[in-house]
Amino acid sequence: MAKYQIYQDKAETHNIWIKSIPREWKIVPLKYMCSGFVKDGPHETPKFIDEGIPFLSVDGIQNNKLVFEGCRYISIEDDVRFSLKCKPRKGNILLGKAASVGKVAFVENDNDFNVWSPLAVINPKDIRLGRFIFYCLQSYELQLQCDVFSNSNTQKNLGMTTIDNLSFPYPSINEAEKISDFLDQETAKIDSLIAKQVKLIELLKEKRQAVISHAVTKGLNPNVPMKDSGVEWLGEVPEHWRICRLKHVGYIQSGIAKGKDLTGKTSISVPMLRVANVQDGYLNLDEVHQIDIEPEQLERYLLQNGDVLMNEGGDNDKLGRGAVWRNEIKNCIHQNHVFAIRTTVIEPEWLDILTRASYAKFHFFRQSKQSTNLASISATNIKETPILVPPNNEREQILGYLNRQFNQFSKLENRCYQQVELLKERRTALISAAVTGKIDVRHWQNPNKNKEADTELSA
Template identity: 30%
Template sequence: MKQVRDQKIDMIFNSYFQTYLPCYWDTKKLLHLAEETQHGFVDGPFGSDLKSNEYQDKGTPLIQLNNIRHGQHILRNMKYIDDRKTKELIRHVAIPNDIVIAKMAEPVARAAIVSDEYAEYVIVADCVKLTPNKSKIDLVFLLWAINSDEVRIRAEMVSTGTTRIRINLAELKKLKVPYPPIAEQRSIAVFLDHETAKIDTLIEKQQQLIKLLKEKRQAVISHAVTKGLNTDAPMKDSGVEWLGEVPEHWSVTTLKHSWSVIDCKHLTAEFVDEGIPLASIREVKSWEVDLSESKKTTENYYQQLIDGNRKPSIGDIIYSRNATVGEAAKVSIDIDFAMGQDVCLIRKIKDFDTDYLLYQLKSPIVTSQLDSLLIGSTFKRINVEDIRNFLIASPTVDEQREISSYLNQVTHKHDSLIGKAQSAIELMQERRTALISAAVTGKIDVRNWTRSTD
């Protein structure tokens, strides 16, 4: 079956390349573009040959999946092995200007040129090292080609797995890339380096704009929920060092003074395709609880989960207390659902504006308290009693509503600008991807292209 499938895939791509590549171009398997040496195209060692307990803080750096990103060899979250282990794994050594390829998504078969920061590296089991034959292929062109959509789609089709696909070394060796004359390869590489750099600069500017807008948005929220909207209001010392002064008529109290904090039922529910929604961490990452992709449980488990006044209702807040601590969203839909694991319910016991409290929970007035309250090393969490004792600044209810109404308008404007910047980034990324594909398949003729001086 696999042989038949591979033949069909080859037929599809051979037909595509014959139809859309320039007539004088060829295609080559990656195997035929590697140095014809014993270690010219190899994958990483078996897991038993390199164990995590052999990792060190210095020595020969490893190349792991997380070091291959966006066409670059990223020197971050580095692990090392000693010289003795490096010699044992000499077959898996990569040097600057080799190409490393990820065998696993996301995405599968992404590639990068090995950095010259170190003289040598060792690849791990889920990576592949290819030493290009530079008499046959331009190094940078080969990188662009491997990372193009045309080659990546082929790689995905021959990969295995469901939740996270994987491509093996044998399939990588058979992977075909467009193969123009070497002079044209170099022209394409120079063209793409230049043109994608311009797009990347524009993307970076939009990302900086988004960062500034988010900072401005957060600053407006923080000021409003700690100082109010009246710049002439008399101020007083809050008595809390990190909070500073607050309006004289405000009070600083614990959350439990106005809100009841109810923990989830610590019960592992049965999940079903059709049933009653559960709100856990994923469902509280936006302003309102979003159940569109939530897990579901049976009526029997639902009744157990809402036992003890745990049924969420409009005006309540669902707050994440484990893992991604501090995410919060209000309940604004009148349907039956239950709290899942890792969250708690915050329900008003006095007249208090829900939106105002949400802004406080998402502002430094609360997030600064979290830092000293989180427990656990790798899996962070906060006790429900600590949440009950959060200090919050409380103006009158009418002023709370005035502040939340103002912040709703301001944040809507900021979110709209952020959304436009994100859309611009997406369009530029699409343009970048299309440009790469067009260049490496000859749809753009760059043989006479010259670098612009702008």
């Protein structure tokens, strides 16, 4: 922040959230900056339809932007009824007040949509304050307030009165507008750098996928004789490799269905893996749910060391996604949306890597049942997945090669992720400094204005 000017005249605020501000500024509750109280969407669950008025919840905010792709829709009649209480307009700010507390977006245009109760709608009393409020809500100071004041019984929740009374810095409207212009320009630069790192991560993932697919379908020897696999989307494979179906090398165990009534029955509580736990090539065991089952069900659904876990469905990217189970948790079972494949013919790691290859993913997609934004595949169709079986020593060589490649990819990806986190921290720090008066941007000039003027003169 050394390159920026600072305010010479600062004052202590006696506010625990924002301890000092420029002397001409105030600390006020949010409602003082708004036209009326903050409102939220309906608390009822409406009837959703295929086409109609977009209806956003907190998942409709991603990276401080409104995302309408994959959103729900409500009827015009419901929209009219809900609009009597709350209707977002251009210049409003949306704040996540349930589950993902603190998510924030600015309504930039007049698109017709409405919101559900997890979103609060903030209507500034002056349109020039809108972006300033939007940036304040992204600052350390306001995010901390949202976190501290949120109740967390089953999930975090911010009350409407609490939102109305959040402590905000309040400069003059002209100064607030200047700060917003500055942050529009500077955060856009940082966002561009973040986007480049995210793009690089995606390219690395694509390269990883290509390396997997080539190694497990063509092998490591480019001069080996090839043969037609007999599978249209698989093409040629090494001549000496065996081709079979998954059902010939493994047994598929289905998981337990939730919701069985155990009233009056003896039961035990055990950990259970869900779709969310089974990621692409690894397990996320940060949050493993417990389930009550009858004691005799434990043996039937118990996961065994070396089981290859595969997701039955979800979004298309979750279809067939899997990893190898290595007894990370004692007495763990799996739900019916996660298959456990047990094989003694080939290594679990080989089966796992095959299911991550592009040809297998295509098979899963082709054989799946598709509905709106969701897909699922049956155990019967998974059994028909083409399996390539090189000789033992060649499988070992390919797995070793892939592990070395994965280590390199992981190092590069981790560097990108670290850069993204550093840039996000820099972005938040800059916003906090600007909206709380730690830096003085009153004399800042938008460099793009001169460029635009030059363009107009040369036209």
